[in-house]
Amino acid sequence: MKEIKLPILPTTSVGSFPKPDYLVKARNQYARGLIPYSTLHELELKATEEVIRLQEEIGIDILVHGEMERGDMATYFAENLEGFTISGLVRSYGNRYYKKPIVIGKIRRTKPITVDMFKYAQSLTKKPVKGMLTGPYTIADWSFNEYYDNKRDLVLDLAEVINQEALDLEKAGALFVQIDEPAVPTHPEEIEIAKEAFKITTRGLRSFLITHICYGDFRPIWKEVVNFPVHQFDLEFTNNADKLYPLIENEGFPREKYIAVGVIDVHSHRIESVDEIKARIKEALKHFNPEQVFIDPDCGLKTRTWEEAKAKLENMVKAVMEVREELVKQGYPSEITIKLDL
Numbered sequence: 001m002k003e004i005k006l007p008i009l010p011t012t013s014v015g016s017f018p019k020p021d022y023l024v025k026a027r028n029q030y031a032r033g034l035i036p037y038s039t040l041h042e043l044e045l046k047a048t049e050e051v052i053r054l055q056e057e058i059g060i061d062i063l064v065h066g067e068m069e070r071g072d073m074a075t076y077f078a079e080n081l082e083g084f085t086i087s088g089l090v091r092s093y094g095n096r097y098y099k100k101p102i103v104i105g106k107i108r109r110t111k112p113i114t115v116d117m118f119k120y121a122q123s124l125t126k127k128p129v130k131g132m133l134t135g136p137y138t139i140a141d142w143s144f145n146e147y148y149d150n151k152r153d154l155v156l157d158l159a160e161v162i163n164q165e166a167l168d169l170e171k172a173g174a175l176f177v178q179i180d181e182p183a184v185p186t187h188p189e190e191i192e193i194a195k196e197a198f199k200i201t202t203r204g205l206r207s208f209l210i211t212h213i214c215y216g217d218f219r220p221i222w223k224e225v226v227n228f229p230v231h232q233f234d235l236e237f238t239n240n241a242d243k244l245y246p247l248i249e250n251e252g253f254p255r256e257k258y259i260a261v262g263v264i265d266v267h268s269h270r271i272e273s274v275d276e277i278k279a280r281i282k283e284a285l286k287h288f289n290p291e292q293v294f295i296d297p298d299c300g301l302k303t304r305t306w307e308e309a310k311a312k313l314e315n316m317v318k319a320v321m322e323v324r325e326e327l328v329k330q331g332y333p334s335e336i337t338i339k340l341d342l
């Protein structure tokens with residue numbers, strides 16, 4: 001049994017951080033064959049260290065490694081799995097371009113994908129660092145399938161390999177493992193496939209499991225999603241408050257599960273004030289027991305500048321500190337304890 005003590009309303013981040021300019025430049029140079037992988041990788045490690053330091057300085061409780069080695073969250077896994085090839089640039093959301101994975105053979109994992117970077121990031125800090133995975137449904141949904149007879153077969157094979165990866169992260173010491181599934185609400189008609197895959201993905205895991213889901217409308221699938229086998233749901237309450245809170249009021253949220261409440265708009269340059277963020281936290285506390293609640297931004301911070309990400313997180317932590325003090329005055333404990341069967 002492992003007990004993790006955290007301050008009430010623990011703070012965290014969803015996953016990605018902005019890449020420093022020197023890393024953006026190096027990634028472009030590497031893509032054009034101008035520098036070797038070893039040079040790029042050294043800069044990825046340097047940037048990861050800066051991301052860890054930044055979170056420590058700000059006072060975040062559960063850290064992320066920042067995904068300096070990743071471009072697109074689905075393509076990164078596809079690039080490292082057997083059975084995929086990668087397309088040229090494809091347009092997505094407005095003016096974003098990314099390389100789309102194409103499935104051309106049976107999916108297999110030939111080596112751990114995320115473990116070395118996790119271990120490196122965790123070696124830089126005494127605070128827990130989350131292991132970060134993209135879920136099988138999202139990888140499949142964001143890929144072209146030219147091999148499997150149907151999407152379910154592809155999703156379930158991906159679930160097996162992401163499960164292997166999660167078990168390896170746990171072995172490497174990850175106390176928190178996050179499986180991102182943003183594509184799930186975009187296809188409510190396929191919720192059974194997503195559910196079946198999620199069971200396989202989390203099979204045998206004993207760490208604290210989180211799923212971050214953004215995009216889409218939860219209304220048709222809420223009852224299914226909240227029963228996914230995870231400890232915590234991480235949802236975007238800033239941009240989706242008007243949909244999520246009524247849903248929670250009407251359909252409920254399991255008392256035994258944790259919720260990470262997004263209180264920062266990651267799509268806006270504007271730095272929210274401490275008071276504004278406090279109001280968002282207090283809104284969340286009307287719907288959840290404070291001992292269930294974690295606080296973070298709505299989504300990954302990779303589209304913000306480094307300075308914006310820093311300023312937003314600083315105000316988030318200041319707001320949390322003030323609300324914590326108020327909670328303790330009201331008689332809530334200053335700490336929560338998470339018990340894991342590790």
Ligand SMILES: [Zn+2]
Pocket residue numbers: 014182212213214215298299300
């Ligand atoms: Zn997101």
